[in-house]
Amino acid sequence: xxxxxxxxxxxxxxxxxxxxxxxxxxxxxxxxxxxxxxxxxxxxxxxxxxxxxxxxxxxxxxxxxxxxxxxxxxxxxxxxxxxxxxxxxxxxxxxxxxxxxxxxxxxxxxxxxxxxxxxxxxxxxxxxxxxxxxxxxxxxxxxxxxxxxxxxxxxx
Amino acid sequence: xxxxxxxxxxxxxxxxxxxxxxxxxxxxxxxxxxxxxxxxxxxxxxxxxxxxxxxxxxxxxxxxxxxxxxxxxxxxxxxxxxxxxxxxxxxxxxxxxxxxxxxxxxxxxxxxxxxxx
Numbered sequence: 218x219x220x221x222x223x224x225x226x227x228x229x230x231x232x233x234x235x236x237x238x239x240x241x242x243x244x245x246x247x248x249x250x251x252x253x254x255x256x257x258x259x260x261x262x263x264x265x266x267x268x269x270x271x272x273x274x275x276x277x278x279x280x281x282x283x284x285x286x287x288x289x290x291x292x293x294x295x296x297x298x299x300x301x302x303x304x305x306x307x308x309x310x311x312x313x314x315x316x317x318x319x320x321x322x323x324x325x326x327x328x329x330x331x332x333x334x335x336x337x338x339x340x341x342x343x344x345x346x347x348x349x350x351x352x353x354x355x356x357x358x359x360x361x362x363x364x365x366x367x368x369x370x371x372x373x
Numbered sequence: 374x375x376x377x378x379x380x381x382x383x384x385x386x387x388x389x390x391x392x393x394x395x396x397x398x399x400x401x402x403x404x405x406x407x408x409x410x411x412x413x414x415x416x417x418x419x420x421x422x423x424x425x426x427x428x429x430x431x432x433x434x435x436x437x438x439x440x441x442x443x444x445x446x447x448x449x450x451x452x453x454x455x456x457x458x459x460x461x462x463x464x465x466x467x468x469x470x471x472x473x474x475x476x477x478x479x480x481x482x483x484x485x486x487x488x489x490x
Contacts, residue, residue: 258400265396265429283461287431294399294433339469340432346468 247275250312292323300327396429419451
């Protein structure tokens with residue numbers, strides 16, 4: 218670290234603070250996806266970014282990629298809004314991509330409260346339209362949304 | 374990583390045209406809503422929402438569009454959407470039947486036609 222700082226400052230003491238950021242460029246496994254994030258709205262852009270990278274590595278066609286992205290983010294938005302109330306909690310997204318199918322799971326460790334208002338079901342309906350096979354399993358220790366569908370022709 | 378939807382506003386033939394750039398989701402939909410309602414004066418014939426620079430939109434965005442349309446209808450103003458043919462968000466708007474409530478136009482000129490009646 219001293220060597221890196223030495224290179225940057227060229228031996229001269231700088232007047233400004235220096236932040237050193239270490240990044241690890243992981244090559245995503247194109248068949249598997251897994252992240253666990255705090256269940257807060259600001260996690261959503263990060264989730265989309267990592268999901269997009271994964272689907273790109275898995276050579277997902279653009280339409281599929283967008284639909285899977287929306288379905289997962291809808292499920293996570295539901296967790297963020299309904300699972301924990303004002304308490305802290307996490308949301309976990311797992312994915313499995315085979316040649317013909319994609320399977321995504323979104324889980325939390327909270328308890329969903331019943332939907333409120335007329336528009337609350339719209340997110341889940343959209344997930345069902347986009348993913349074909351959708352199950353929501355509430356358990357005492359959390360809720361799991363499982364989504365599965367076939368993939369369109371792969372773009373090359 | 375925070376993403377705020379930047380809403381760019383121009384005016385064509387007296388109609389405000391608002392174009393949110395980037396992604397609309399749970400994280401920024403309230404901010405986006407505040408920007409959009411502030412661009413339609415009571416004297417304007419309505420609002421054109423140009424989604425050609427919007428790269429992500431889910432049910433929160435859909436809810437926002439429908440809410441805006443409802444508010445404008447109440448104040449006897451119109452609303453039209455601009456969405457290029459190949460936009461990735463088209464499918465979400467069709468699945469949620471937004472096109473049944475708000476005219477979905479391919480170009481800004483087409484959207485402006487809606488206001489010439």
